[in-house]
Amino acid sequence: MMFKEKNVxxxxxxxxxxxxxxxxxxxxxxxxxxxxxxxxxxDPGKLGFRLRLSRAYFLYIGIVLVILVPISLLTHKALAKVDSHISILGAMVITAMIFIGFNFFRDKMRDIMTKELIKKSWxxxxxxxxxxxxxxxxxxxxEKAMKEEISKKDLERYILDKLTAN
Structure with a gap:
């Protein structure tokens, strides 16, 4: 498994x-x-990870349902008494928020995964x-090593020498 502690x-x-x-x-x-x-x-390819899109959608739908179903149950009676046009507009706004939210969810998960893999490689x-x-x-x-055009094979030694010199 990828991480030692098994949190959510x-x-x-x-x-x-x-x-x-x-x-x-x-x-x-x-x-x-x-x-x-x-x-x-x-670039996820450089760090060796790839999104399983169908699983990400499935998880995101689950999260959305966990949030929306209780809210729907609590607001159903009040919304049933309101003009249907307002309910339709509300449904459109919520639907747009769900689709936009997936992009934020995907970006946040990619950032977390990137940081975890960088730390693991570190x-x-x-x-x-x-x-x-x-x-x-x-x-x-x-950055200095790149400017000085240090070769790949000498890069680690260059960095360690600079770290220990300071």
Whole structure:
């Protein structure tokens, strides 16, 4: 399984995403970390995960139903007495919100999955440097390495040398 502790979030991520068993390459992880820190979308292929769209729809529909059914039960009598045109407009607005909401749901899940996989790969490549403390620092070192055109095979040594020099 992908994550050690089995909380709801990790179960959801395992359910809606397929992940590769291959480790993430150092440069791919550093590029993904840079993009993630800059608020950009990270290419899921570089991190080795893919959305199972049908499962994501199924889960999202379940979440929507858990929210809407109780609200519908509570507001049914009041809405039955209101003009039908208002109910139709309300249904249109709610339907639009549901469809727009799926895009937000998908983006949020992708961001969470991206961060989890970057952290997992971080432990593999930089086991003695915590992600929270060194993410930004290594990002700036990686930027310098790219400007200096450091080769892929020398990249890890370059970063570790810069970290230990400071």
């Amino acid at each position: 979030q990790s179960k959801v991520l395992e359910y809606i995403y397929t992940t590769s068993k291959q480790p993430i390459l150092l440069k791919d992880m550093l590029v993904a970390n840079r993009q993630f820190n800059n608020g950009m979308q990270v 432990k593999l490549h930089f086991p003695f440097f915590s992600y929270e403390d060194y993410s930004i620092k290594i990002d700036s070192i990686f």
